[in-house]
Amino acid sequence: MTWDEIEVPKELRPFMLEKAEETLLGHKNGSIKQYRYGNLHIREYSDKYLVHMDKIDPRKNPLGHLALDAPEVLVGLASGAFGGAKVASYLYKNSKKTKKDRQVSAAAGVISSLVIGYVGYKLAKKIKNE
Structure with a gap:
């Protein structure tokens, strides 16, 4: 439970x-x-x-909801996209540029974007909850 949540007993369900x-x-x-x-x-x-x-209903304004209520998701997506692109670009730039090199660079970019995005998300969530 976070500081802004209220706990309600099950008896109030109806x-x-x-x-x-x-x-x-x-x-x-x-x-x-x-x-x-x-x-x-x-x-x-x-x-x-x-x-x-x-602050914002995600059914009416998904991007506004992410920006104001869940910025850690945006940080994770942005850091994943940026980090993955940088890794893929670096690997491809320093390769012989064969088909295999393109595949390896792309795979490394995807994997690194997942890892970097997850780390960015977790760090942003930790900062948000402090």
């Missing part, structure tokens, strides 16, 4: 989920299901609900 819609948008954080009602994001666990308000 009241809370009356008009909320189940969604796949958002980090599950180990929840069974997720729901949204406007900017309200509800995560269902076996014994409770965790509820918080997003």
